[in-house]
Amino acid sequence: MKILNFILAESALELIPKSLINHPAILNYAKKRGKKPEQMLLDRSIHHTAMRNLPNAFKRGRPDIVHFTLLNILGSPLNRKGMVKVYVHTIQDKVIDVNSKVRLPKNYNRFIGLIEQLYEFKKVPPKGEPLLTLKDQNILELIKEIKPSKVIAFTTLGKPIILQKVCESIVKEDNPIVLVGGFPHNHFSEKILKASDEKVKVYNEALEAWIIAARVIYGCELALGINF
Amino acid sequence: MKILNFILAESALELIPKSLINHPAILNYAKKRGKKPEQMLLDRSIHHTAMRNLPNAFKRGRPDIVHFTLLNILGSPLNRKGMVKVYVHTIQDKVIDVNSKVRLPKNYNRFIGLIEQLYEFKKVPPKGEPLLTLKDQNILELIKEIKPSKVIAFTTLGKPIILQKVCESIVKEDNPIVLVGGFPHNHFSEKILKASDEKVKVYNEALEAWIIAARVIYGCELALGINF
Numbered sequence: 001m002k003i004l005n006f007i008l009a010e011s012a013l014e015l016i017p018k019s020l021i022n023h024p025a026i027l028n029y030a031k032k033r034g035k036k037p038e039q040m041l042l043d044r045s046i047h048h049t050a051m052r053n054l055p056n057a058f059k060r061g062r063p064d065i066v067h068f069t070l071l072n073i074l075g076s077p078l079n080r081k082g083m084v085k086v087y088v089h090t091i092q093d094k095v096i097d098v099n100s101k102v103r104l105p106k107n108y109n110r111f112i113g114l115i116e117q118l119y120e121f122k123k124v125p126p127k128g129e130p131l132l133t134l135k136d137q138n139i140l141e142l143i144k145e146i147k148p149s150k151v152i153a154f155t156t157l158g159k160p161i162i163l164q165k166v167c168e169s170i171v172k173e174d175n176p177i178v179l180v181g182g183f184p185h186n187h188f189s190e191k192i193l194k195a196s197d198e199k200v201k202v203y204n205e206a207l208e209a210w211i212i213a214a215r216v217i218y219g220c221e222l223a224l225g226i227n228f
Numbered sequence: 229m230k231i232l233n234f235i236l237a238e239s240a241l242e243l244i245p246k247s248l249i250n251h252p253a254i255l256n257y258a259k260k261r262g263k264k265p266e267q268m269l270l271d272r273s274i275h276h277t278a279m280r281n282l283p284n285a286f287k288r289g290r291p292d293i294v295h296f297t298l299l300n301i302l303g304s305p306l307n308r309k310g311m312v313k314v315y316v317h318t319i320q321d322k323v324i325d326v327n328s329k330v331r332l333p334k335n336y337n338r339f340i341g342l343i344e345q346l347y348e349f350k351k352v353p354p355k356g357e358p359l360l361t362l363k364d365q366n367i368l369e370l371i372k373e374i375k376p377s378k379v380i381a382f383t384t385l386g387k388p389i390i391l392q393k394v395c396e397s398i399v400k401e402d403n404p405i406v407l408v409g410g411f412p413h414n415h416f417s418e419k420i421l422k423a424s425d426e427k428v429k430v431y432n433e434a435l436e437a438w439i440i441a442a443r444v445i446y447g448c449e450l451a452l453g454i455n456f
Contacts, residue, residue, distance in 0.1 A: 045335035064334045071296060075436045106292045107273035108336035162455045204456045208303045214442035222450075227390045228432045 001171045004078065004178065004220055005146050006086045008069050008209060009139055009153075009192055011182025012062035013090045015119055016042050023050040039120060041112055059091060059183040066182055067111045068210035070104055076217045077226060084217065087142060088182065095137040102131035143195055149174040151196045154212050155181070155188055158199030166200050167219030180212050229399045232306065232406060232448055233374050234314045236297050236437060237367055237381075237420055239410025240290035241318045243347055244270050251278040267348060269340055287319060287411040294410055295339045296438035298332055304445045305454060312445065315370060316410065323365040330359035371423055377402040379424045382440050383409070383416055386427030394428050395447030408440050 020026050021037035029046060030037045044051060044061035051057045066088055078084050079100050088096040096118065105111045114124060114132075123130040143151060150173050152166065170176045179196060181188055193199060202212070221227075248254050249265035257274060258265045272279060272289035279285045294316055306312050307328050316324040324346065333339045342352060342360075351358040371379060378401045380394065398404045407424060409416055421427060430440070449455075 043335075045333070045338060062334075064336070068296065068299060068334075071436075072300070072439065072442060075439045077431055077435070080433070105273070106290075106296075107271075108292070110273060160456065164450060202455075203305055205308070207305070208299075211300065211303045211442070214300060214439070215446045218443045218446055222392060227430075228388065 001173055001176060001220070001224070002083070004084050004170065004176060004217070005148060006073060006084055006178050006180070006213065006216075007089055007139070007142065008066060008086070008182035008213075009089045009179045010059065010188060011066050011088050011090045012060050012184060013066050013088065013115070013182070014042050014060065014092045014094075015116075016040050016047070017054065020047070020050050020054065025050045035116070039116055041116055041119075043112070056091075058185045062182075062184050063112060063115060064108065065184065065209050066115075067104070067108060068208075069180070069182065069213045070098065071106065072210045072214040073217060074098075074100065074102065074104060076214075076221075078217050078221050081226065089137075089139050089142060091183065093136060093138040095135055095142050097133045097135070099129070099131045139192055140195055143177060146177055147175065148177040150198065151177045151179060152198045152200060153179040153188060153192065153196035154202065154216075155193070155199050156201050156206050157187055157193065158201040160201045160204075163202040163215055164219055164222070166202065167216060168223045170216075171220050171223040178216055180209050180216075182209055229401055229404060229448070229452070230311070232312050232398065232404060232445070233376060234301060234312055234406050234408070234441070234444075235317055235367070235370065236294060236314070236410035236441075237317045237407045238287065238416060239294050239316050239318045240288050240412060241294050241316065241343070241410070242270050242288065242320045243344075244268050244275070245282070248275070248278050248282065253278045263344070267344060269344055269347075271340070284319075286413045290412050291340060291343060292336065293412065293437050294343075295332070295336060296436075297408070297410065297441045298326065299334065300438045300442040301445060302326075302328065302330065302332060304442075304449075306445050306449050309454065317365075317367050317370060319411065321364065321366040323363055323370050325361045325363070327357070327359045367420055368423055371405060374405055375403065376405040378426065379405045379407060380426045380428060381407040381416060381420060381424035382430065382444075383421070383427050384429050384434050385415055385421065386429040388429050388432075391430040391443055392447050392450070394430065395444060396451045398444075399448050399451040406444055408437050408444070410437055
């Protein structure tokens with residue numbers, strides 16, 4: 001393995017959808033932030049009431065999952081050695097390409113501001129070498145583009161297997177993709193399950209995306225014998 | 229090992245200090261939040277300018293470090309099995325006792341609100357079984373109270389050793405304490421270094437507290453053979 005391709009898939013990250021931009025709570029929040037509703041990220045912890053009638057709401061509006069997971073990956077030795085490539089695929093079929101050198105804001109509100117800027121300009125910073133870029137792409141197109149030797153999805157629907165065994169097989173791959181769900185509840189869509197060569201379950205309860213991410217990265221370092 | 233005692237030590241968590249409560253930027257922010265300055269947490273990402281003349285400022289005002297680290301620990305299988313006891317020791321010698329069953333807010337602003345409530349009432353929720361409690365205690369008193377068999381500090385001042393070897397020796401201990409710095413820059417104070425039986429360096433650059441936390445927890449699970 002030269003590069004671990006890590007896709008946070010069907011992530012609960014999106015701008016406030018059109019159906020909600022006239023909701024009083026959303027308008028109020030937009031006014032407070034001095035932004036248009038359609039320029040702001042959907043966030044369940046703020047827009048809970050407005051989201052009540054949104055389809056598939058339980059899989060939406062959780063930018064914090066993306067934030068934590070990226071922080072766990074980007075700060076790792078494996079990434080610092082240039083051996084991780086992270087993509088955030090969203091539930092609306094956008095893909096954020098994350099430059100492994102990016103130093104993300106640790107503060108959540110600044111992270112939100114940055115991602116909103118990304119949705120507006122399609123890249124940040126708008127000038128110079130882009131650290132984050134955003135494009136329209138579905139997960140099958142993204143997987144095809146990476147040309148993986150194997151696609152491994154972490155899901156409680158998968159076959160039970162010890163995580164460290166999974167990591168040992170990942171690092172033997174030429175160009176592996178790891179898929180972890182960037183949403184709080186429920187499962188990958190059928191499309192993703194079908195596109196996965198292996199579906200693995202590494203604990204008998206669902207673990208949060210950032211926890212899986214941290215262990216997969218450390219587990220691969222261990223399997224590779226990377227220490228210092 | 230029955231319990232891993234994890235102390236996030238000298239954490240950059242505190243209320244806005246008295247010397248800053250009349251700073252215009254702080255007053256402005258307090259008004260916006262409808263709180264008194266002295267009821268709010270110091271946060272470098274918001275109070276950067278006001279902190280300019282604060283002593284030891286580079287080790288202060290980073291509640292996000294506490295937030296991420298706790299989320300990485302609390303969601304882990306080791307903690308779910310009741311085998312982790314987390315304490316947040318702060319740079320002002322307060323100790324937060326974290327009930328391993330607490331489900332912390334994932335949203336940063338809600339987390340801040342919760343910790344501010346904790347500073348006000350000394351426990352949250354104010355009624356019923358406390359999930360977080362706050363007391364005045366210095367790190368030496370806390371260590372003494374835990375009666376550890378060994379205190380292991382993670383610091384780039386320590387001797388280089390492979391992290392997984394550290395974890396293997398941790399789990400052989402009766403009642404180990406792991407110390408990880410809850411601050412963004414610089415080192416543990418002399419007091420902490422002296423109180424540590426072992427000082428270990430597990431990577432040739434500083435790693436963020438939440439990254440170390442995730443690896444120590446997973447490393448101990450591996451060493452214990454905990455999988456499902």
